[in-house]
Amino acid sequence: MSCTSCWSKSLTHDDISGNLICASCGTVQSFDNFDPQTYGRDGPIGTYIHVGSAGTGSVLNYKDKKVYESKKLIDEYTYKLNLTGQRSVDVKNMINKITEGEFGLGEWFPILIGACGYVIMRMENKSLPLGEVASVLNCDVHELGRMVTRVVEFLNLKLPEFDIVIMFEKVFSNSKLSKLVELERDKLEQMRQQGVFLLNCAVKWFLTTGRRPMPLVAAVLVFVAELNGVGLRIEDVAKEVHCVLGTCRKRYSELLEALVKVAQALPWGKDVNVKNIVKNAPFVMRYMELKSREKKKEDREGLKCGGVDFDDVVRECLEKDFEYGIDEDKGRKRRRGFERSACREWWNGKSEMSQKLMLKKILEKDVGLDVMPPSFVNGCMANEKRRAKINSAKVRINKIMDPSRDNDNVASSECVLSGKRKKRKRIGEIDWEDFIIEMLLLHQVKEEDIETGHYNTLLALHVQL
Template sequence: MSSGCTSCRSKSLVRDDITGSLVCSACGLVQEFDNFDAQLGGLNGPQGTFVRVGTAGTGTLKNYKETKVYAAQTLIENITFSIGLSSSKSNDVKTMIATITENEFGQGDWFPILIGACAYVVMRKDNKLLPIAEVASIIGCDIFELGRMVSRVVDFLDLKGPEEFPEFDIVASFERTVRNSPRFTGVGRDKVATMLKQGIFLIQCAVKWFLTTGRRPLPVVAAVLVLVAELNGVDVRIDDVAKEVHATVSTCRLRYRELLESLVKVAQVLPWGKDVTLKNVVKNAPFVIQYMERKSMEKPVETRKTKGVEGVGVDLRDVVSQCLRKDVEYGTDLRSVENDSQYFEVEKNSGYARSRDDDLERMNISHECLSLMYTEFLNETSHTKSIEGDVEVRTKKTRRGFEPRPCRDWWNGKSELTKKLLLKQILEKDVGLDALPPSFVSGCRAYKRRKKRIDAAKWRVNRVLHPSRTDLVDSGDIYSSEDVDDGKRRKRRRIYDIDWEDFIIETLLLHGVNEEEIEKGHYNTLLDLHVFNGGIVPQIPSRKE
């Protein structure tokens, strides 16, 4: 019951016959909140006075869908703007999402991932660069989760073939990183252009050496960028470049090491190649890259009898000039060094034009001649140092072996590898090294290592099960030890030094697992199938049997 009028506190309240509301007869105020009817019958029950099903308002089904679509399109515009897409590309993303969701769009944690995947696919279809790691960092999701969504979008849209869905352009990624990196703001345009050509050359060499096969391309981009910057005297840290390309620092360091190891392998063909190691390969990199560049420019000759430096039109005048200097200390002022290479200069009117590439082969020095000159140079240097003594104070420590100075004009930039080539064209080029994929090489080593472990495990099992037999295979040199390469050092591992892997192999052998299956290394799967499958344990024969 009502307690009275809310305005004058009068008890004279009457109900209006038309509206059904209570009205105060004293002041005429309509009493609020008096006409509420509880909805006890669901949608088909009695209806209230002010709220009716199907009336216009913010709670209708039609406005809910419009609000959801509006919010989804606003989110698409915000994310595409953060990624850096234009308005036309943003509309393409909206159209793709509308096609996938049948104009329903969506909301929730999965919808931003779908937007990032569609943005990545739209850019790839247009052959524009957009790293998936950058998209994942902007959206704030895991790169693997975004990759799975990209695969689902590609499968739904049935994008097959390089025409509809081109491959990732690692050359364009390198160019974009160099141009957008703040590390090269103060560097001159000419030097940046030279670094771009050198980087493209090394990246396509890395593609030929399978350093990008089955791997993320951005760590290779970071490794090449750091090496090129170091060769051109630009101070760049690999940690900073890794953050810019959204790559893991440890992976970038590993790719950098693999790139240097490949350069060391290429340098072995040079006369001083045995002195080139992983520690000094950066100082020798100008000569190595010059050799690789000239090697790639060489036309293939089927009847070539010689291999190595003498079969390539490599201009070794700077190398020989540096070898013939009296002082071999790295980084000494060039003006204060006596140069004997003037006696080996070729006159312009002698009929051998030094600027012509066609006549380079006639000017090549044989490998034996270079080795003889190198030996005489070392002998002369050691004799000169013994005579001079310690008269001149050196600012740097004397290094062992031969460390040549970098040539001033070691980069030519006329090779076809300085431009973007197709994979088939890259593989046809010769840069002085034909390498196998590192993953394949490591897989072969692991396969060989597991085979040795299986043989050693079989020998131990047979020795326990049949101790009285004298015809057992002796361990000998085959099973006594094995080389274990942990990436940093090599150590000898004897048969009696067993670890968890040896115990697993012995268990699988006792359960009758085929050796070929064990050699593949899928231990967890084999244990689930043969060891922990229903608790079935085979009977081990006794010693009497």
């Protein structure tokens, strides 16, 4: 049998009322609630009542029991999510409004509880990562995200922007990693300021655009810890913030690459790479902090600062801390490296980038590097790659249609982009994309449309398969 409301097969008998109930939506099935009567000589004398039960087992009694059990589940999961007091009441009120007072007991109900809790925290500008909620509910994070979307659309809500700085501060302050708990308060405050500064820089560099924020939070936490001589394993941090380890490592690598680009402005910038950026990071961070405090050009002109070049001042300060010395053991001139014990003066935390700022304010700041969004750069590279394929396809088509023309030299010199390197493509090496581009060109499809890469749509519009 199937449920008459949701067509689910999960039908069970209620022990108290004896009715057939749908475990998914809670609907009492019609024509299955026969109420046995006790008859005597003069007619029916009453309804048989089971031992330990009360009432007649009506639909009303089942609904009361379902609501009671549902509220118990809400209390249980809100306690696990640390949503106590008024927040737990708000979750109940939100679920009551969504379900129109019916609540529920199916497998979907805990996911609804987590989604409502997440929405309430977001409305209060508080941090509650979806990954953390999914781990408590033991459900898939994508399923939880879909439920959040349904709740927001149903209640016609507009969630405030996600604040990655608040998320970082929560993870940093509530971390149970022993190497952070053992640190002094002043050291922790300095690390917190550095983490906020780097996160604001990452926002300016579009490292958070279109991506999940928690892997970047983990990457910044690991980098700041390493910068201050605290050995945190990225595996432990990823596990604590409920993120995929591979994604955290990818964000960590992107952060290092961005800092290497900033370091190119330093006198020894050509020697800085991703392998030694941590040793050079104090000087890079100092340079970035001073750049962020630099006034705009028009402000400097208004103050009549005498034409002092701020970049020269920064370079001079950094050169004083990074001098050449004599190696006493080998007697040769060497460059002194960075000593962690003497690096307390490189950070003062006076920049506004060490605080929570609005996006507009972050974008106005100068930290020594302005880049385009990675998605935009990747899109341009993909368009350039497709343009090269279109040119190659045109050469092949022309060669077949007019064999008298000499196209070998043109074809042999064509290159296609593969990632960040250019690889020479041998004549005759074509793939499925080349065949599709040839077919679209033969069907007179505009080259600008082919560059977009929407091959299935173009084939459906122009090619009769």
